[in-house]
Amino acid sequence: MSLTPAQLDQFHRDGYIIVLDLFSADEMDAALAAMEQIFYGQSFQQWLAACDQGNASGVSDGFTTTHDHSEGRSQFPVGAPALDRLIENETYLDVFEQCLGAKASYCNAHLFMRSGPTDKRHPDNPWEGYHIDHYTNCLLPPHDQTGRFDYVNSGVYLHDVEDDGAPMLVIPGSHKVAGPAFVRALANGNAAGGSFKDLRQATELAAPVPATGRRGSALFYSSYLVHAAQPFANKRTQRAFWTLSMCRRDNDRWTRFANPFIYGEREHMLPFFTATTPRVRGLFGWPEPGHPYFTSQTLDLLEHTLPGIDTGPYRNDS
Numbered sequence: 001m002s003l004t005p006a007q008l009d010q011f012h013r014d015g016y017i018i019v020l021d022l023f024s025a026d027e028m029d030a031a032l033a034a035m036e037q038i039f040y041g042q043s044f045q046q047w048l049a050a051c052d053q054g055n056a057s058g059v060s061d062g063f064t065t066t067h068d069h070s071e072g073r074s075q076f077p078v079g080a081p082a083l084d085r086l087i088e089n090e091t092y093l094d095v096f097e098q099c100l101g102a103k104a105s106y107c108n109a110h111l112f113m114r115s116g117p118t119d120k121r122h123p124d125n126p127w128e129g130y131h132i133d134h135y136t137n138c139l140l141p142p143h144d145q146t147g148r149f150d151y152v153n154s155g156v157y158l159h160d161v162e163d164d165g166a167p168m169l170v171i172p173g174s175h176k177v178a179g180p181a182f183v184r185a186l187a188n189g190n191a192a193g194g195s196f197k198d199l200r201q202a203t204e205l206a207a208p209v210p211a212t213g214r215r216g217s218a219l220f221y222s223s224y225l226v227h228a229a230q231p232f233a234n235k236r237t238q239r240a241f242w243t244l245s246m247c248r249r250d251n252d253r254w255t256r257f258a259n260p261f262i263y264g265e266r267e268h269m270l271p272f273f274t275a276t277t278p279r280v281r282g283l284f285g286w287p288e289p290g291h292p293y294f295t296s297q298t299l300d301l302l303e304h305t306l307p308g309i310d311t312g313p314y315r316n317d318s
């Protein structure tokens with residue numbers, strides 16, 4: 001089931017929504033186990049025990065967009081189907097496209113791990129660190145017309161995130177005032193890049209709320225939404241998100257992070273493209289079934305380029 005009209009209104013009003021039960025408990029448990037292997041080389045509980053004895057390796061300080069950790073790769077595709085195939089969830093993709101109001105185009109996806117004992121990814125003071133994520137995938141500042149040039153970020157909750165587990169702090173409605181709020185902050189010396197130095201001076205912004213959520217939920221938020229990280233109240237927990245950012249297809253020349261076709265990325269992407277669905281290939285810019293590029297000749301050649309690909313959906317638009 002995708003978003004009801006009331007939920008979509010809520011997304012437009014607040015700039016974010018947490019959608020429950022998009023993924024099953026089994027899918028999330030398998031994804032979390034795979035993610036722990038990539039970050040710790042063992043389970044979180046084993047790593048925590050090693051931490052207690054003062055010899056934790058594979059430490060995560062919460063940094064997200066690097067491709068390679070000593071233990072594995074955090075940029076999509078990471079090579080573990082339990083993680084990579086989350087992108088194939090049709091309802092999840094439907095919700096994304098409802099939020100965007102258009103067909104989606106992939107910007108970037110990665111594993112986002114924060115580990116209580118070692119986490120540094122939070123500001124010192126509760127009024128600091130409020131920012132928009134827009135500049136991660138785009139160089140062009142916020143436009144007044146929210147919903148047209150912003151993109152949508154999403155975090156899938158691989159486990160329950162409760163109040164003591166460092167839920168993201170989000171400011172409802174801030175996506176609609178980000179542009180003018182930054183104009184004023186720049187004039188007052190309260191802006192630094194995509195951040196406000198002191199939330200107390202950004203009086204047009206509402207009070208932050210914690211984005212707690214259950215395992216299997218996904219948070220969707222506008223790239224103009226103002227939010228911040230907070231420290232773990234319970235440092236014996238972790239926060240594991242599978243994240244994806246997508247933009248409207250008509251913005252994707254200037255809203256992008258990853259080049260999945262470049263050498264270096266191909267060794268990771270080609271196995272994924274071989275096995276995934278036409279809809280997901282379309283997120284990466286592949287022509288859709290029915291496109292004139294697909295002829296029996298190009299499809300025969302494609303079967304040699306990507307051995308094992310099922311070209312059936314591209315043949316005669318069937």
Ligand SMILES: O=C(O)CCC(=O)C(=O)O
Binds near residue numbers: 227
């Ligand atoms: O970890 C969080 O709660 C927020 C982190 C964040 O805003 C970011 O990485 O851009």
Ligand SMILES: [Fe+2]
Binds near residue numbers: 131132133
């Ligand atoms: Fe952020």
